[in-house]
Amino acid sequence: MTNAITRRRRLELVVGAVVLAILAVLPLPIRDVYTQNLIILTILYAGLAQAWNILGGYCGQISLGHGLYFGIGAYVSTMLFVDAGISPLLGMFAAGAIASLVALLVGWPCFRLSGHYYAIATVVVGEIGHLLFLNWDFVGAATGLYVPFHGQSWMNLQFRTSKLPFHYLALVFAAATWIVAWVLEGSRWGYSWRAMRDDVIAARSLAVRVFPSKMAASAISGFFTGLGGAIFAQYVGYIDPDSVMAANISILIALPAVLGGVGTLWGPLIGAAILIPTSELTRSYLGGAGGVDLMIYGALIVGVALLRPAGLVSLLGARR
Amino acid sequence: MSVLLEVKDVSKSFGGVAANVDISFDVTEGEILGLIGPNGAGKTSLFNAISGDVTPDKGEIRLSGVRVSGTGPVACARAGIARTFQVVRSFDSMTVRENVMVGAFCRHTRAATAMAEAERVLDFAGLAAQADRPAHSLTPPEKRRLEIARALATEPKLLLLDEMLTGLTPTEAGAGVQLIRDVRAQGITIIMVEHVMEILLPLIDRAVVLNLGRVLTSGLPGDLVQDPAVISAYLGDRYAQ
């Protein structure tokens, strides 16, 4: 059957494939390590924002505590690697699974709350995790954990001579979150999420099971956020609670999706493509002037939120 | 014809105020039942009890002999009770087709079959031309139609219509009446709450009159308009003008 929905979804796949192809060849001519790093972070955050988007966008549950799942992912894979010698290639899935489980444990009580109460509860849960990790010696407390270099290989997910492997790892991660979002958007769950986000009473009257649907969104979102955390840990080689679990990480994960367009396939990608380079470039070039980088960043957020409330994606003409 | 819905001794009060008191009536399969009464008679409260949105304090409601009261809106929808709302509730970030698909997913797990069902319902409800417009851009009568289409997509046995003709122009209301007749022709039983008597009375097979939370009387629409108790409770203030 062809109709507007199936046509749109087919087009999305085509555009997605083109974007993927461009991103796959993008780093090849680039020799500058700074730019390579910038692109890798942008792609990684596009994936993280897409993971957030599943819960925060499609399902409409504004979580400001995703740093917890990101941090847990980073810690789980790192500790499995450091203490048990398990390859991060496997460890990252354990990281995702545990982050997913934690997301379910957080969702269980928090989904009783609505609106601002939910958002603030997620901030608090994230901050509890941050504080506990800061004081928990088993995970290195405030000192954090180094990922020792075990030799350059895909098994160890460690590369020193080139950033390219991390580029492709991040790209596979972001592409996976995009595909998952695409599949979910067209599925029963995707429809349930958007329906209950718009009007929960009407959704219930159409047999949408609200709580299980939120839990499903939370589990999927948490899984990919944890996965991203694991990749990030391998990439930077050092983690501590402030760098992977603090409240600003939660914001960094949510922001690209919000500015790009919540509950849209392209929003997280567009948002990350604007925000991460802006943030990094202003910090590198204006960071010396202490604060100007933050002012530009803040003004950008305010400006986009006010001028394009549906997100930057609305500039493309299509609402979704 | 067999009985589809049994309402038995249903009572419900909110904060000490009795909205429904010992309400009992049956609805026969395939009929259009009008639920009428002045404002505050407890019509919407009763609707909410039948659709599972509120649990009665006392009594029970059965659909095809199976108890549905107290099971919640999701179970009621799955059991075959669909509804529209007094104040239209559409999913405004979604298109008309997507709105209807939410309903279709009640019986279909796969997107393709849900889409086919949505297609069928959109044609039936006369919304095929608007299918890919955003729901928030519809006119009020179109939105009412959308609510019916969405409810029908759940493939209900019983459809509850809450003031779906109120506030429409005579032409729009006429089209709405035709749609309701078409729905019944598909074998779907209908209970409707409506204030516009001129439209309602010719449409319904039977009416239950509520007043102050209780069943005042029930019967054929033609007989009710001559019942002095009904006239004084409700119709009086309209017809006596």
Next chain:
Amino acid sequence: MSAISIDTVLQVALSGLLMGLIYALVAAGLSLIFGLMDVVNFAHGELLMLAMYATFFLNLWFGLDPLILLPVVAAIMFALGVAIYRGLISRALGVQFNRGMVQIFVTFGLAIFIRGAAQLAFGGDFRSVGTSWLANRTADLHGIYVPLPQLAASAVCLVAFAGLFALGRTEFGRALQATREDRDAVALIGIDRDRIFAIGWGLGAAAVGVAGTMLVGFYYVSPNVGANFALIAYVTVALGGFGNLMGALVAGILIGEVEAVTAQVLEPSLKQVGMFAIYLVVLMVRPRGLFGKL
């Protein structure tokens, strides 16, 4: 368990109460704005920071005691609150799509902007007020030592609360109440909704300004000082019930006490875990806070 003297218990209880009153006043400003227009001000901590800097510099330049500067800073913050409402929030309330997220991220972006501006203007140093009557003085209440700046701060907070409660009984307070209950209907009875909202923001900012002025007497100010207090304020407001003044007061004191006890019993670096845990437990029982309407 080691013997805990009565004095220790009283000391902990009192320091919890004193800090709790500050938390309560910071939260009151947030709660006021939320109650009025359903907007959570994520730049609330930055307003506190600005008030602290204002006090610091006015004190540095003119040598005036923070207690004297109190009305000045409150007035500056009131004007700033009104300006933020007129410039940003009224626009954020006007968007048709995605309003909830827009208001969150407008105030959040504003917070980042203010923090950046503070870094640029004041640098990252920690500063504290040099001259004040109360600095480094303590009162001895039968063996329990109370630093005077804290004592004065909590007294001022109580007075500010009394003022806010009194305001609720005035003509303006009733207009405020009417506006929060039905935003659209008030226009019909001649209340200028926009003006009420602007004044609400002014009052909210002034409340946090008063808290900031007193806080600077015993707390270092830096561009990032707001974040910590803001988080506590959100917890306080959610715990007390959004939009409820009495809730903010009770929850603020409760949080101050829980923090003081946790710091004493566990360890100081974990002092916030206790209050967060209490908050989560209360929200499980009362999803809209202690005083929130269900």
